[in-house]
Amino acid sequence: MALPSKVLPGFVASMWMQTTASPFTTANLAVWTAQVATIVGTSAGGTGAAGTALATIEAVPAFGQDDAVANFSVAGSRQSDKIPTQSAPTSMTITAAWNPSDAGLLLIRADAYSGLVDRTYVVAAYDGTNTVAYAFNGRVGQFQIDAQPGAEAKAVFTIHPRGNQYGWSNS
Amino acid sequence: MKVADAVEVLATTYLSLDAVAQGLEVKASEVATALAKAKLDTTEFVCLTILAKYNPVAQTIEQLTEE
Numbered sequence: 563m564a565l566p567s568k569v570l571p572g573f574v575a576s577m578w579m580q581t582t583a584s585p586f587t588t589a590n591l592a593v594w595t596a597q598v599a600t601i602v603g604t605s606a607g608g609t610g611a612a613g614t615a616l617a618t619i620e621a622v623p624a625f626g627q628d629d630a631v632a633n634f635s636v637a638g639s640r641q642s643d644k645i646p647t648q649s650a651p652t653s654m655t656i657t658a659a660w661n662p663s664d665a666g667l668l669l670i671r672a673d674a675y676s677g678l679v680d681r682t683y684v685v686a687a688y689d690g691t692n693t694v695a696y697a698f699n700g701r702v703g704q705f706q707i708d709a710q711p712g713a714e715a716k717a718v719f720t721i722h723p724r725g726n727q728y729g730w731s732n733s
Numbered sequence: 734m735k736v737a738d739a740v741e742v743l744a745t746t747y748l749s750l751d752a753v754a755q756g757l758e759v760k761a762s763e764v765a766t767a768l769a770k771a772k773l774d775t776t777e778f779v780c781l782t783i784l785a786k787y788n789p790v791a792q793t794i795e796q797l798t799e800e
Contacts, residue, residue: 585747587744587745587746587747587776588743588746588747588748588749588750589743589744589746589750589776589779589780590744590776590779592779593774593775593776593778593779594774595774595775597776699747724747725749726747726748726749726750726752727747729779731774
């Protein structure tokens with residue numbers, strides 16, 4: 563189906579993770595039907611049999627890739643030049659309300675202890691009809707519980723996407 | 734290399750599809766034919782789209798003209 567051509571209202575985004583650590587290949591990260599849709603739940607237009615929501619996160623962080631440039635200058639030239647160079651994927655540091663028995667947070671915690679578990683994650687933007695999904699493979703690198711006395715306990719974790727392993731798809 | 738084999742390589746890799754596709758030698762006409770038959774939103778379609786990007790049919794026609 564063609565991409566919806568409209569501004570997504572407020573970018574109603576949700577985040578989903580694969581329950582079984584069996585990351586999609588690069589090509590499948592860009593296939594909605596029977597692939598990415600299985601991770602995204604029905605509340606965001608998917609089918610959800612192979613995924614769980616990261617439901618307690620406060621906000622979906624920025625995702626994509628970082629900036630990396632090399633600067634060059636030529637004597638006598640007014641302007642220097644910036645050449646894009648190899649760039650790393652953006653690490654996603656996420657704050658969630660800590661529910662000790664939340665299925666998603668338990669998987670994140672176990673992945674963080676390991677540091678070696680690759681898993682497919684999906685950021686889904688849903689407007690009630692169409693879903694636009696950014697799927698990527700990543701590893702969890704940090705998991706902290708921040709139990710401040712004046713507020714609810716937070717779980718803070720960081721997902722490091724694997725280089726080149728991402729794809730866009732839509733319903 | 735057969736287009737089907739190239740698609741298999743692309744479908745199973747965890748590397749950048751662009752980087753891998755540039756190293757696969759396939760006939761542009763065969764890629765175009767397969768792409769025309771492929772269903773949208775499938776792994777095969779994604780792989781063939783990348784192959785077609787680096788094996789455009791127009792380039793092959795020019796080469797044939799030169800020959």
